[in-house]
Amino acid sequence: MSISEKYIAELYNKIQEERPIIHCITNAVTVNDCANILLAAGASPTMAHHPLEVEEITAGTKALVCNFGAIADYEAMEKAGRVADELGHAIVIDPVGVSGSSYRREKCQTLIENIHPTCIRGNYSEIRALMEHCSTVTGVDSGDKNLDTEAMRQYADKYHLIMIASGEKDIITDGTAIYICENGDAKMAKITGSGCMSSVMLGAFLGTEPSVQSAAACCAFVGIAGELASEKTDACGGGTMTFRNLFIDEVSLMTQEKMSRCKVHI
Template sequence: MELEAGKIVELHHEIKKKRPVIHCITNAVTVNDCANILLAAGASPTMAHHPLEVEEITEGAAALVCNLGAIADFEAMEKAGKKADEMGHAIVLDPVGISGSTYRRMQCQTLIKEIHPTCIRGNYSEIRALLKDCNTVTGVDASDKSVDVESMKQYAKAQKTILIASGAVDVITDGGEVFECRRGHEMMAHITGSGCMSSVMLGAFLGTEATIEAAAACCSFIGLCGEAAAEKTKECQGGTMTFRNVFIDEVSLMTPEKIYDRYQKK
């Protein structure tokens, strides 16, 4: 099923109202975009990575996002994750690259056992690698075009987490309910960091309300912004770099009226 537009509007308003602090331990390739998209949405990012400070920093945050693209910061993720779990904060785990790296997959499994993430979000290939515990592709890009929803449900139920497989259709499940998000645009797959930005935005939404509906709302919100950005990029005959900047612009410019209008179009 697909989430109703009203829930997206409600949570987007709450983020702007509360300005939740989102602690992001993410990779150097996308750290700037991740910080900027959170600011654009109305949240407040902090990107502390040092193991000696992350527990203190995450203690004052509403949510923690751990991105395995920053695998060198595993100790920091472990410490921050345990503190966030202890305090009942939302935790988002992005298993970047586990489809092509046995080491990352093993470390990902360790984090899942130790920090009990609220949500795990990856592309189809990464989620399949997690479910099957094996390499599925080389690199960080997705090659899989589908995902086994029943296996996702079983995994999410066993781990007591919200599991998201991002692709042409985002599949979101907590082991019981299943939401599908068909929003977005293919240009999102042609810029570095669209997945990382989605994960930190999940931190903002789940840090406001730790439910599967909030996770689905985030996926839809990101997709709607991607659609709007693609339209504006086409209008000005821009390419992927233009799209990247306009995408973050659209996050900052999104309104309830635009959300409802786009929902009526599809």
């Protein structure tokens, strides 16, 4: 299936109509931006982290996003994940920092096996670290420029999930199809949280339609917002914080006409 602006618009409109609640267990650095980008898209965020409440909270949502920048909240992720899995909710895991931490890698792999996520989204270094069970780079920035797409396809097939490697080109696979998304802008890597925001947006899209096509549409949507924000930032002579605000603005101002920028191919 090709990813058209019409298809992306249908998903975006459905999110705005249904206002799905997305349960985000994410890190303190990006929690505010994650909440705001979901609101900008028409979804409704909840950021419950306490282990004694997450099972009840996640039961009333459409999707769960577990961000390993919040590794201290692992118990909450596991509890919420088991409930979300039992209820058939979309689950997104963002393996933040697994490229430089064996502890995070081990806990992330255990979580994958225990809660059966719908999707894993990380940068190239994080995805390679998960697949190869090794350190690839210290910190949360991606040091890799290339990735073995066949290895990604095999991993996704083994665990019955959608795997996304975000970078200059996003690679999206469900173990069968492989989509390449070329939307986005270099400024997205210059602000804190663009990856975290992408992951919670996947929660909204996959909570609305749990498919690899929906995941690819989300990658295009977020990338297009980044492109438009970058153009406006350059036009006004702004810097990275201007871009950050305009990026969230563009999510709320998205139209089907703007979605015609979609650059996704198989």
